[in-house]
Structure formats: C-alpha cells, structure tokens
Amino acid sequence: MKLKNVIKSVFEKEGQKDTMHIKALEKQILSKIHEEEDLDQEVKTYFPQPKSFWTTKLPYAFAALLLFVLFFGISTKNPVMAKGTILDVLINLKNQLQQELTTLLSNDPSYRDKNTQKYKQAQKEWCSVSASAPEEQExxxxxxxxxxxxxxxxxxxxCAVRNPNKPDEKPQTETYKADFDRFFIDTKxxxxIEMSLIEDNNWGVNKDGSRWFSQRKQYDYTPKYDQAEAEQLANDFIKNHEKSIGKIDPQLLLLETHLKDGDDNKIEYIFIWKGKTDGGFTxxxxxxxxxxxxxxNFSNLLFK
Incomplete structure (x- = not known):
C-alpha cells in the first residue's frame, strides 16, 4: 500500500474536489494491479501473438511510471505543475484501461455470455473506468x-451506455437506479432522458419447477383520475421539473393520447407529444x- 500512501501525501493539502477524483481513479488502478495476473492471462488467450511490455504489463508499468512522476512532482518547485503531471498520467491510464476492457467485451467471444462471472467482472470494471467525474455524477x-x-x-x-455500433465512442449516456426504477442520464x-422499471431478475424457476419472485414495485391503480385529469398531471409534471428534464413546451408539439386497460381494470394513460419529422427522425x-x-415511465426523445 506504499503507492497509495505516497499518492495521498502528495494531494493531502490539495482541493477536496480534485482529491476525490484522484482517489476514485487510484482505487481502480490499485485494483487492476492486484488482478494483473488473471487479466494478463486473459489478454494472452485472446491475443496469442507476442505483446509489448506496455500492453501485457500495463498496471506494473504504470506503477513504476507513477512513482517516477511522484518523485518528480515532489522535487519540483511548482506544485501546480506536479499535480497536473500526475493527473494527466492517471487520466491516460484510465483511458488505457477503458480501451482494453472495451476490446475484450466487444471482440472476445469468451465474454459474450453475460451470465458468466467473467463477463460480469469485466463489465463492472468497464463501468467503473467509464464513469463521469464525481462532480458530474452529483x-x-x-x-x-x-x-x-x-x-x-x-x-x-x-454504468455508462456503450454504443454497440461504435464501441470506441465516448459514452453519451449513464444509467442510475433508485428503488425499482432505472434512470438514463444525458452526460452532456x-x-x-428516460425512467422505466428495472425488470432484471424479477422471477426465476426453482429446481422443483415452481417459480420464485423477487420484490416488485407496487403501482397505484385506484380510479382517481380520468384521461383528461391525467393529461393535466402530465403537463404539470413537465412544467414543475425543468431542472431535471429541461425546458419543454408541449404547446409546440402534437399530442397523441392512448389508454391501456390491463388485467383487473388496471388503467394506464399514455401521452405522446411529437415534433416534426426531420430526416426520418420524429x-x-x-x-x-x-x-x-x-x-x-418517462421517455424524452425530442433530440437526436
């Protein structure tokens, strides 16, 4: 843990925001160093040809490089320059790790089964290194x-959301969860931009053939509102949540209304505001x- 202590001592008197960001990256780096042996074997399996030292020994190479930069930073007379140099190295490593994991998840056939622990661990690491800065997440x-x-x-x-057609593209969306719902956030x-029910692992089958169910979200279907009143609820929601969904003027859009009558008279009112179609996009x-x-649920597709 000497590396961690050195990093902490260098940034001990720096601003809290920068320190939190560095520590988040540092945690990922140390984790990668501890797991280097397993990850190195996986990379060798996928890339049988000889590798450069930087590719196969990236975490150790970084540790050595970081120590050099740290000593350089400590000895320099310009603390701002020292901090900037170290931060640049950390960010570069973060990008290297992200690219490495993106390649494995996108191209390695052994990672295609999303139910394996191998995939889940790699995906978890990718989510970590692909996350926005803490202040943006706040x-x-x-x-x-x-x-x-x-x-x-x-x-x-x-996690961040990868574009399956452009895996190397910087993620434009992140997902968060609160209780039973998943939220999609525009990182810009x-x-x-979207809220919907998390439906993962809501039920399964036991060995005896019976089904098990995890706790589910309970919805209120008490007949309190008709369609016109529910439409007013939707308009009020748009008006009162500009901070979280942006400024939207429904009067500039064409409204479509639908009624979904489910089992036991569980009625849902669906409101869709549409703009003008442009280049095939509505x-x-x-x-x-x-x-x-x-x-x-909520879905905002007003912008490409």
Missing part, C-alpha cells in the same frame, strides 16, 4: 432526486400515468 443524482420529488432518495450509479446535460416525449396518478 449533478445527475440531483436531477433524479428532483425528478422523483424526493431530496433524500437513494440513487446509485450503474446531466438531465433525465422527436417525441412519452409520459405514462396510472389512473391512480402514479408515474409509470
């Missing part, structure tokens, strides 16, 4: 709490409420 969490009208809501970062604006905003006035 903005996303604040937006979700505003969206829910719950200032104390427990919100957890899940830190605003909510911008639209979708909001669904139960007849009890509970928000079911």
């Amino acid at each position: 903005k996303s969490v604040a937006a979700i709490r505003d969206f829910l009208d719950r200032p104390d809501a427990s919100v957890e970062y899940e 604006t830190n605003r909510v 911008p639209q905003l979708t909001i669904t409420f139960t007849q009890g006035g509970q928000l079911v």
